[in-house]
Amino acid sequence: MKPARGIISGVGIVTGYGLDSSSCIEGLLSGDAAPATRERASWPDDFSPLRINGMDPADVRTSLPSPQLRAITPESLMLQAAARAALADAELDLEEIEPERIGVAVSTQQAGLQDYAEQLWAGVREESGMVSPTHGPWTGFNAPAGHLGICFNAQGPNVTALNGAVGGIEALGYAIDALAADRADAMLVCGVEVISPAAVAVLNSFDGAWRPRPFDRDRNGPAYGDAGAAILLESAKTCADRGGSPRATVMGVNTAHSSRGNLEGASIQALTRALKESSCELESVGACFAGANGSVDGDAAEAHAIGTVLGAEVPTCAIKGGIGECTAAGAVAQAALAVLSIERRVIPPTPGFESLDPAMRLRVTNRPEQLLRNTVVVHAWDEDCAAGAAILQPYYGRPTTE
């Protein structure tokens, strides 16, 4: 089977740096992490996630078609903002595409958890009449994807992947399959995660850090962050027919999982297979957008895998040093930033990184670097020994669905 590919024509990123992709790439290029916010006194002393400031829910709510849909959760609010930014970036008027031919693929891990907790609390601690029928549907993982479908009248494939930090790669792969099989002309590929009080309670079982230091010798764990990210993926024909501007091409996507707890092995598998699927030469790889988050073991496994597959000299940046560990939103944010990197021909530094762990052989960026080669690799992983990789290149004007 020939490789299935797709055109990226728009990106939207909502992170602690701000509400658009420009603020995110500019923030990363500055080398500083997004501001940490200690929002609640009840949060653990060592927990201060990288939150999004300045998002006005009213801006999004007023644009929604039904009053019922305005009881919107933070996840859906953030996803709406990212998706709308991606569509605007692609200069796509949704009426240009048949509703049945545009779909949605979302990655999340915690969506609906806060509403779930609140409904449970209301029902058990107070009385069942306090459980809100309006909020109930938002307890599901699929609420952000379904909500996006309703608001955009996107009647094509609609799916939510629950694959942790690898879910964004899974969503991208699902979307590429949908284009290749002619089930859609365009797919919104999204990731979203919100650090809600309930999510904090769940995440509290893991080691956290005030400041993440990916790949650094002194790293001591991830800091969590909110994020919403969206990519508009189109077939080449759709993009050309509507006069869109291709931004990058997805050349290959793959995921892997190790049942024996070998994260490095899973990462090597995902990277190797994605590269093979892409038919891109190893020598053409100019950068890697890594999933490193400051985890002692996870970063080490990723570094070894990148070194093994891509070599030790490929400039590698870890955006989670800047935006935080946004779990299931991370891979889509990485891919979106890889697109901006390809366009601007620049690789961001890794916020928080100062000195490479001596056990690693890797070239981690600590200042903005020029992107000298055309292939950019996105690598995602999570602690549960799953990994995924996507291979991106500039659009060269050749058909992408062969």
Next chain:
Amino acid sequence: MGVISPLGDTTEKFWESISAGIDGIGELTRFDTSMLSSKRGAEIPAQNDEARPHQDSPLAVHWAATVAEQATEDANLTRTDMDSQRVGVCFGTVMGTRSNVDDWLLDEKRSEDSAPARHAWTVPALLSREPARRLGFDGPNCVIATACAAGNSAIAYGAEALQHDRADAMVVGGVDEISQATLLVFNSFRALAPQWVQPFDAQRQGLMLGEGAAAMVLEREEDARARGAKIHGRVLGHSNVGDAHHMTAPHPQGRGAIRSMRQALTRAGLGPSDVDHVNAHGTGTPANDAVEALAIREVLGTRADHVPVTALKSMLGHAQGGASALEAVASLLTMRDNLIPPTAHYETPDPACNLDIVVGSARRGNIRTTLTNAFGFWGNIECVVLGTA
């Protein structure tokens, strides 16, 4: 195939019960139901809980791993048969591992105590990763949340993984357990039936929650035949669409349902005249059943008068992410035995649901192709067409 359900913890026990029209719905025992309008549902008997290797793990994870083991055993597929990298796992779910946070979330609100051993099991991806760990499968691994269509979505994911040569075998299925919060939410919708689930009946009053898991092993037909595997049936077509209408209500004209059924049939290379049986989503809610009946009639045309339709939620309750996987397994068994299980508690025909509902007892027929429907909140729809071996 593998099954854990309120009506049996093996495929054959499940099949014996549903083909006999036995109702698995009773009083809920796992939760305090005093605040609920209906205190009934389809629970899996508690003895299945004790076999959990990790007592902190959610029941859903244990059930997913168990039905995956059953399915691979039934398929005579062991880790030594194949390259482990080429065997994957995909489960669909509505609530994932969320029930596991119930006790702890409530406790956290009181005391902020944490229970890390329990928290480690809150990651929803474990629904596919734990079965893969137990079975030693390192291929594609995914958990899909398309609400109550998730079991069918997992089947579709597996079929795609084979088609795109990402795997040689996929263990696919669906799973969910009843959680207290889910009960409270459905109670708030006033969607719970008081006594029985009566799909397509004029007196239907709502659904009841159920739980369970089902899995099947998918392989390319030539691979299965080459290794002498017993083939239970074939996945002929599938279609995922978004209704894009409302967070809980289906489009009143069945827009998404019609399109998904038609697309699944078209992708199977079949037409309405090829459909021998419909395993309906049939929740027992006034809105769902009327729209589903309208959509089936629109897709099948006059043939709808003669295509037997059954709704297993009348016996199993609504097993959420497990529902369509259980129904897919039942559909394969229907085709194996040419026996369609009845829709329990059907008494009064509803003119708005003018279909050939199988009632009373199981019906004999020559069933070679089954359309299995699955619809979910937020407009997630995935219909699958299954055929005989």
